[in-house]
Amino acid sequence: MADQPVWRAGLEKLVADDPALRVGAAVGDLTDLPADAVYDLVVLDVAKPDAAALELVIGAAPFGHLLVSADWTGRPGLMAAIRAGARGCVSRLAEQDAVREAMRVTAQGGFYLCPRLADRFPAELPGSPAEDQGGLAPREVETLRWIASGFTHAQIATRMGLSQATVNTYAKRIRAKLNANNKAELTRRAIELGHLTPVGPS
Template sequence: MNAPTRILICDDQPLIRTGFSTIIDAQPDLEVAGECGDGHTAIDLARRLDPDLVVMDVRMPILDGIEATRRLAGAGVEHPVKVLVVTTFNLDEYVYEALRAGASGFLLKDAPPGQLLHGIRTVAAGAALLAPEVTRQLVGRYATRIRPVPDAEDDIALAPRELEVLRLIANGMSNSEIAETLVLSQETVKTYVSRILTKLDLRDRVQAVVYAFRRGLVT
């Protein structure tokens, strides 16, 4: 059997940590590697415990979850850790900043336990936990903050079809929508997406969206 996915829980409310731990430890494929109440301790524990994923709150003392996420999963981190941000604050600004910092997903604390577990498994498996409609909303509202690199399209090492798929990802399309638009099978689209992420050294679809805007592929 595969070893369970090890999770570090970071939240400044003990009751929340206890609730998350109870839900997670009840699953045969998941286990809690550790708990803490601030971002600074989360960074220290992540380096010592080497969890597969960190469930991270946003507003915490000493060091907030956004900055902790940046130091654990942001660009340039030598050994990045997957981060799922879970917060009570349903603000687009937090979603955007968390994803820019390197988080692979974003959930609210009032989500049902099943959704939390789905989010943990999704992010642990290397996928981004963002519905296409959320991607569209964020991109539409914050695209102006992502400064494009001038005349950079020619430097992108993608085949024409891969470039086309990347543009559709950046427009918030799901795999099924891309498949329908390009008259391809969903398996073929998955292959293209995987190839794009590998070629561009991107972690997930969220990073692909930001990359596309920075390269001026979407306006």
Template structure:
């Protein structure tokens, strides 16, 4: 679903995604309309503008996720202001892209968001990781050991998780550790299962809670 209050931009993004094989199930002209429409169409990914009338993108993100927690929100905004980025992340957005991005970047970002990855442009990744560190610092001491019911990770899974915490993609991790991309994906999936997490955004937050990004 594409949400944007500018008709030409909204229609253009929907057309570009449709031409590249995505099923655009709906569009919405503001956050309030998006919140009304989303439960009916149940989108896998919402491409969400931020500055909109009636209800902004952050508010719409939080409201949609409260009803559809499996839906992933990719913010596509003209703003790269730190406050806007952090507000979107705090609302639950899985990714944030600025509108100056090329069409190919948007397509890749939508695919990665659908796959459960945290998607942030290189200029925003450090800011977001820093926010995760600050927000979760108080919880680190409580989560040094896996909670009851979680299985311990192997040394290799921990090594992969450390690089996930540093913001590396699976392909970059494979290059760094001289592994195949499939092997890295298997380690990520095993870690998700053992830690009882549902996607890579939660895995990244868990890794940062454990301080792995600082090792």
């Protein structure tokens, strides 16, 4: 289910290209589904997992194993969606192969978490430490350390086993969270937060 026709059409095409999957219904609103309908898989796309979106998750869950596609940059997040009934979560930026795998796993009753969301999930688990000081997730802290140590985004991507695009995304988030506009400010904030030891005179 998606209220954006273009996104819905893209998902239908993705399903059509996979012989293991078949579209049972494609709707823009839950009220367009028969009240007694049950599917192996329900895919729900929401812009952000806010309170209204969580109501949609709760409403969609009874129709079948639920896979939720969202932005996931705010709160409530992954755990809230899972508690509301999601059996799988993917990023709106996920690759087609990841979305296809998510649909297969979720349809079979398994749990699927998009690789793009792997860094966010541990911080939301009950009893897990809160996000690092400064509001940074663990991989963002690691990225900040590399940046403050003078490495380029390409070098950081190689060291962290990530794509340069992912490192660019991390860097953008870090700058926003720390209100830093350039590398010098990022380095200063890294030192202030204890993520980098300043180099003094020898």
